[in-house]
Amino acid sequence: MSSKNDSKAFYAKLKTQLEETTQFPTLYMYKFIVPSSDDKIKQVHQIFDNIGAVIDTKRSSKGTYTSVTITVNMKSADAVIEKYKEASVVEGIISL
Template sequence: MSSKNDTEAFYTKLKAQLEDTTKFPAIYMYKFIVPSREEKIKQVHQIFNNIGAVIDTKKSSKGTYTSVTITVNMKSADAIIQKYKDVSVVEGIISL
């Protein structure tokens, strides 16, 4: 289990990498694995609602999980990280 310090260190490192390699605004691709339950997938859709995101979903071969790929124009590294934090409340989600 990760602690709050580990999570914050991860986001700090991610922000530095994004700022070093990306000129904003930029198209960013999020990839998540979500349990194949309609309410979980809807939660992810709602988090990215109204920001012009293109969302593609694909169920796993057994149908247990759904891959969610989101492509969206983001204004800053902080905005990207905020979306990761927003989706972290979805039970069972895995960020890739």
């Protein structure tokens, strides 16, 4: 199975879960792990720029990775998923 089909199935399942468990609009928390590169962290910041997001970052003990926690008001499950898709283009990012 290709990763394109895997991601399509993942997002379809996520949408179903979000719609069953969350009443929108709501504050949604994204958690990502990214390599500790200023460029990669900046990319994540830009994805959530100008939508009222609160972004916290914390470097790992060795400084190799940075945890990025974003809390933002999201209007729908589709809007949540769209941000995950935008973030997936950041090289080395891991969504939690």
